[in-house]
Amino acid sequence: MMTPxxxxxxxxxxxLCTSPAFGxxxxxxxxxxxxxxxxxxxxxxxxxxxxDPVDLYFSYDRVACLPADDVLDFPPxxxxxxxxxxxxxxxxxxxxxxxxxxxxxxxxxxxxxxxLEEAAxxxxxxxxxxxxxxxxxxxxxxxxxKASGTFFPLVDGETSIxxxxxxxxxxxxxxxxxxxxxxxxxxxxxxERKMVPSFTPSSGRTVIAWLKLDPETRDTAVELTLPxxxxxxxxxxxxxxxxxxxxxDVTLTPLFFRDIRADAIRVQLRGRTWVHSDTDVSLAxxxxxxxxxxxxLLGAAAVTLSWRAGxxxxxxxxCASSSYTPPLIKASLERCVVQPDGKEKCDAVAKADAPFxxxxxxxxxxxxPGTYRAIVDPPFLKPISLPAELPLGSDVTLPIPIEAFTFxxxxxxxxxxxxxxxxxxxxxxxxxxxxxxxxxxAADPLKNLIRIISCDDARVYTYLPKDRISPNAAxxxxxxxxxxxxxxxxxxxxxxxxxxxxxxxxxxMYPDGPETxxxxxxxxxxxxGRVLIQGIPSDKALVVCVQHHDYAPRCTDVLQPxxxxxxxxxxxxxxxxxxxxxxGHQGSGSLAWVxxxxxxxxxxxxxxxxxxxxxxxxDSAEYVVYTAERSPLVVLxxxxxxxxxxxxxxxxxxAQIRSFTVSVPGMVAxxxxxxxxxxxxxxxxxxxxxxQDSRGQDVRIYRGRTxxxxxxxxxxxxxxxxxxxxxxxxxxxxxxxxxxxxxxxxRERTRVTTDSVELEP
Numbered sequence: 123m124m125t126p127x128x129x130x131x132x133x134x135x136x137x138l139c140t141s142p143a144f145g146x147x148x149x150x151x152x153x154x155x156x157x158x159x160x161x162x163x164x165x166x167x168x169x170x171x172x173x174d175p176v177d178l179y180f181s182y183d184r185v186a187c188l189p190a191d192d193v194l195d196f197p198p199x200x201x202x203x204x205x206x207x208x209x210x211x212x213x214x215x216x217x218x219x220x221x222x223x224x225x226x227x228x229x230x231x232x233x234x235x236x237x238l239e240e241a242a243x244x245x246x247x248x249x250x251x252x253x254x255x256x257x258x259x260x261x262x263x264x265x266x267x268k269a270s271g272t273f274f275p276l277v278d279g280e281t282s283i284x285x286x287x288x289x290x291x292x293x294x295x296x297x298x299x300x301x302x303x304x305x306x307x308x309x310x311x312x313x314e315r316k317m318v319p320s321f322t323p324s325s326g327r328t329v330i331a332w333l334k335l336d337p338e339t340r341d342t343a344v345e346l347t348l349p350x351x352x353x354x355x356x357x358x359x360x361x362x363x364x365x366x367x368x369x370x371d372v373t374l375t376p377l378f379f380r381d382i383r384a385d386a387i388r389v390q391l392r393g394r395t396w397v398h399s400d401t402d403v404s405l406a407x408x409x410x411x412x413x414x415x416x417x418x419l420l421g422a423a424a425v426t427l428s429w430r431a432g433x434x435x436x437x438x439x440x441c442a443s444s445s446y447t448p449p450l451i452k453a454s455l456e457r458c459v460v461q462p463d464g465k466e467k468c469d470a471v472a473k474a475d476a477p478f479x480x481x482x483x484x485x486x487x488x489x490x491p492g493t494y495r496a497i498v499d500p501p502f503l504k505p506i507s508l509p510a511e512l513p514l515g516s517d518v519t520l521p522i523p524i525e526a527f528t529f530x531x532x533x534x535x536x537x538x539x540x541x542x543x544x545x546x547x548x549x550x551x552x553x554x555x556x557x558x559x560x561x562x563x564a565a566d567p568l569k570n571l572i573r574i575i576s577c578d579d580a581r582v583y584t585y586l587p588k589d590r591i592s593p594n595a596a597x598x599x600x601x602x603x604x605x606x607x608x609x610x611x612x613x614x615x616x617x618x619x620x621x622x623x624x625x626x627x628x629x630x631m632y633p634d635g636p637e638t639x640x641x642x643x644x645x646x647x648x649x650x651g652r653v654l655i656q657g658i659p660s661d662k663a664l665v666v667c668v669q670h671h672d673y674a675p676r677c678t679d680v681l682q683p684x685x686x687x688x689x690x691x692x693x694x695x696x697x698x699x700x701x702x703x704x705x706g707h708q709g710s711g712s713l714a715w716v717x718x719x720x721x722x723x724x725x726x727x728x729x730x731x732x733x734x735x736x737x738x739x740x741d742s743a744e745y746v747v748y749t750a751e752r753s754p755l756v757v758l759x760x761x762x763x764x765x766x767x768x769x770x771x772x773x774x775x776x777a778q779i780r781s782f783t784v785s786v787p788g789m790v791a792x793x794x795x796x797x798x799x800x801x802x803x804x805x806x807x808x809x810x811x812x813x814q815d816s817r818g819q820d821v822r823i824y825r826g827r828t829x830x831x832x833x834x835x836x837x838x839x840x841x842x843x844x845x846x847x848x849x850x851x852x853x854x855x856x857x858x859x860x861x862x863x864x865x866x867x868x869r870e871r872t873r874v875t876t877d878s879v880e881l882e883p
Contacts (some may be wrong), residue, residue, distance in 0.1 A: 144419060149233040152190040152205045152213075159238060162190040162207040167275055169200040169218060170299070174414050175332050175376040178218070179273040179301040180260075182831045187277055190236075198222055203236070204274060206284045210313065211238035214263070214286040216272040240287040242310030247281040249293075250319050256298060256656035261282075261291040262376065264757035266362035271364065271375050287312040290748075292363060295321045301410045304328045304378060307363055326381035327405050329353060331389050331413040332752045339421030349393030349419065351377060353403075355384035362815055388419060394424040397772035398488040403609060422488045426454050426519045427496055431549075432480040432526035432562025441543045441552060441577040448477040448550050449501040449818055450565065453484045455510070455705030456495050468495070478549050480526060480562035491516075497627050498522050500563035501818065502548035504783055504828050505877060523782055526562040531597040533557045533574065541577040544599070544790060546570070547818030552577075566827070567591060569819055571639055574601065581657050584641055586629060604660035609692045610651045610668050617651025618695055621670040622729070625655055629665040632859070635722075636680055637808050638665055639815055656806075667727065668693045674735045675727050702770030704748065707732030711750030712812070713758075713772075715740050720804040720862040745803050746772065749813040754779045754833040758802040775837040782874055784829045784842060789881040791846035793824045796830065796881070801838020805857045822847065841871035844881040 127222055134489045152162035167186075168183035179202070188194065200220040205213040205271075213236045245258050253259070260275035271496040273294075274283050285291050295679060303321040310316055325380030333351070345370035353360040379387070382405060389401040397420040405411045408660055429451075452475040458468040471494070472486050478501055494510040500522075508520050532553070533542050539557025544550055547570040549563030569590060574583040583601055591597045606625070610618045623645050626638035641664065645653045658664065660683065667677040673695035679690065704713070711728040723744065724735040746758040784796050798805045811821045814832070823829040823844070834840060845860040859868045 147193055147195050147232070148219075149193045150203065150205065151233055151235045151796050152188050152207065152238060152795060154207065154211055154238045156237075159207050159211070162205055162211075162238070163187045164194075164203055164205045164236070165277055167202050169220075171200065172220065172374060174412065174416070175330070175374050175410055176300050176625075177263075177292075178374055179376075179383045180294075180296050180301055182258075182275060184665075185275045185277045191275060196221060197450070204272070205236040205238060206241070207238055209237055209243055209284050210241055211781075212284040212286055213237065214239045214269045214272075216270040216290065218777075236272055237558060242283045242287045242312060243315040244283045244285050244291070244293070244308065244310070245281065245315055246276060246283065246293075247317070247322050249295075249318055250281060253295075253753065254297075255591055257302075258296045260294050260296060262294055262364075263284055264290040265371070265375065267367050269368060270368070270371050273458065280882065282315075285310065287314070288790060290364060293318050293321070297375075299413055301328075301330060303409060308632040309488045318697040319573065322530060323408070325383065326383050327408060328410045329379040329382055329387060329389075329405065329413065331377045331379070331401070331403065332374060332416055333366075333377070333419045334416035335373045336418060336420045339369055339419065339514065342374075342421065342514050344421075344513075344865075346421065347393065347513060348368060349391055349397060351389065351391050351417075353379040353387040354383060354390050355387045358384070360387075366700070369419070373416075374401040390414070390418070391417060393422075393488045394485075394517055395422050396420065396488055397422045397490065408553040418574055421491070421514045423491050423514065424485065424487045424489060424517045425455070425494075425496065425497070425500055425510055425512060426517075427484045427522055428482075428519055428522045429498075429500075430481045430523035431524040432528055440542070441575070446543070446545055446573060446575055446582060447562070448545055449548055450475040451482070451484070451501065451773060452499040453480040453486075454497045455489065456491060456497060458495065461779055470497075475816045478564050480549070488741070494715060496520055500548075500564040501826075501829065502563075502567070504785070508656060508708070524564055527564070527566050527593055528556070528560070528562050529591055529593060529595055529597050530560045531599055532626050533559060533601070534597045535576075535583075535601045536603065537600075540601075543575040543577065545573040545575070546821075566593070567822065568820060568822075568827075570818060571815060572599070574599070582643065583657055584639060584659070586627070586639065586662075592854060602659065604662045605654060605655045605689060607649070607652060607654050607690045608645075608666055608668070609690065610647050610653075610670075611692070611694050612673065613694065613696060615694075617647075617649070617671055618673065619647055619649045619651055621647040621651070621668050621673075621695070623647060623653050623655065623693075624667050624669075625657050625658050626665045626667065628695065631680075632808060635808070636663075637811055666691050666693060668695060669727055669729060670695060671729070671733065672698070674698045674737045696737070698735045700739075700770065702726075702734050702736065702772070704734070704772045704774065706774040707748075707750060707753040709750060711748065711753065711770070712808065714747045714809045716747060716804070716806060717744055718868070720806055720859065722806050722809065747803075747805055747809050748772070748774070748818075749809060751816045754835040755805065755813045756835040757803045757837055774838055775835065777837045779831065780834050780836050780874065782876070783834045783878045784831060784844075784881060785827075785878070786823060786844050786881045786883050789823075789825045789844075789846075790883060791825065793822050794844055794846040794883075795860060795867070795870075796829055796831065797843045797845065798834065799841045799843075800834065800836070802862060803838070841872040842874060842879060842881065843869050843871045844871070845864070846883070 150164045167182040167185040170177040202218040265271040290309045295303035391399045421591045454470040455472045456468040491514040494507045500508045541555045546567040548565040551559045551561035553559035569587045572585040610621045627641040627644045628636045629636040641658045647653045669675045713726045714722045715724045724738045742760045748756040818833045845866040
């Protein structure tokens, strides 16, 4: 209860002032609904400085009140002011002033209105009985859409604090000029009185942080939206107790994060038109941690890259959970500057990607205002460049001109329609229970592999188109699949358990061996050395490969459909002659040993840990091409001396990863091949084809089209060349890698230095 006794201004000087030199005259007019409220009073407490919220609000010594009837002379210093009328009304707005000038009584005085609002009573009488010397209490009143947050300390000699009704507040225990404990949030109705419970130790800790609005951002005429500010500890996200309401009024407003159960947090600031930031804060062992340094709030801009390549394809709920990676549309935001030599130098300040659908967006938030260009790289298309002017506070949408490649059809599985997700190299589509689909892709999918995921059981099938797909036309997809059993044994005929079995379908036959693609996921043999593999193509030639850490890997010869009508394949493994590993490898991959003529002499499959085995001897005259689904293509070099039985270890180098688009403007032939050299070492076409295939790309380039070469490690200068596809290949004659024989093995190559390269036909 407030004491009814009044404090004279002389007493106020003694309580609040250290100097008798008065210099600032103020008159406070306390009003209720716009009318002056007789009998009101104004209360004052000192702040140390506006350096941070602690010095501003919590460093006071005494709190006293005076009748709101007279003009008051204040000494130099920083004072907080709030008003009240009995215990029924109280001011709800923050008000403080900092007078640092010389005394000037001749300058007259200024009048200030302080509006009142309905009040409630927070009774601290129980808390006061537990306080130690030099400890004080107060409340932080939350901000609203109409009022700033503010601090009300307990007036000297009183046991209750008059707080605005219907506004949340936090009880705060203060010791030695800083908060040392925070109570639970409270909110009281008009004229309500509530006993504030004592401050008790909590299992969690509290962090107090604060924002400082950048002056340039504050002074802009742009409307500012609010950022999101949270405390993050591992996977736990803690929002501040009280939200922010006004971006221009956040400076010196404390943010309270309660119930933190960690030794450190990261205060994370996010917002579409704010520069993103992360501030690490180490917590005290218990109680309250005050982060004194401000978290700078810098205005930024945002840009949304939006495209509509065709009608949106509705997603079936039971297909949405598939883990198969769809084709990606990639984007970057570049800032360009003109160098002293007059050339423009552009650097990417942000990169992002998204699954390509007929309709979609990529958003860049928290971009520093300025002039940019957006580079958008849709699957199977040339990169698209658009200028982007992003003023402070702007949220710009840039439409990306992509004309869809559309067609339709029906998916059948062994003659029956089936609901599936169709993943093409340039987009994806869904077929319903009747098998019908409408595809709107970024570009012509050509004759590349199509991954087909069943909506019913998530089984993945691989389909190789026999013919090119025509735009705006029907293209039926007929899957013919079956099952086979693979028996794996050693040289003694004993079963080999835990062997990894993969089945590949033949795409093309070359003199060096078949070009294949994965026809089914990998499987492990059981204790009897047997495994049943379901859903493999029953109308394609197959190759079965087996790996086991105790044996040399082995693949069967090409099995024609007639060869496995019995649905049973037997593979015998031999002991290992040589072991090795690739440091830094993940997932599936392979190593191809290549001789000086550019031909593959042996290929070794990698297990997920990067180990491999060899059955042939190799020397330093050969080099190795590493390919993997999760890593770039890398050319590796053999050691100068390899001792018998020595483990061969390759370490993936740290190199720039380059992807680029190839075009042949003057191409006469319907199609051709692109060869790649890295540091003068040729990447055989079948090896490059396997690498490209894992990224939904090809090694063939078609007249009037472009080809994307993706994820090449630049361990040496990258060069490329073009060779037309001979008619004999199209008519079925055995394929020869044209870049291993004259004239194309010695043809002049083009150095890759940009993201787009044109070749001579």
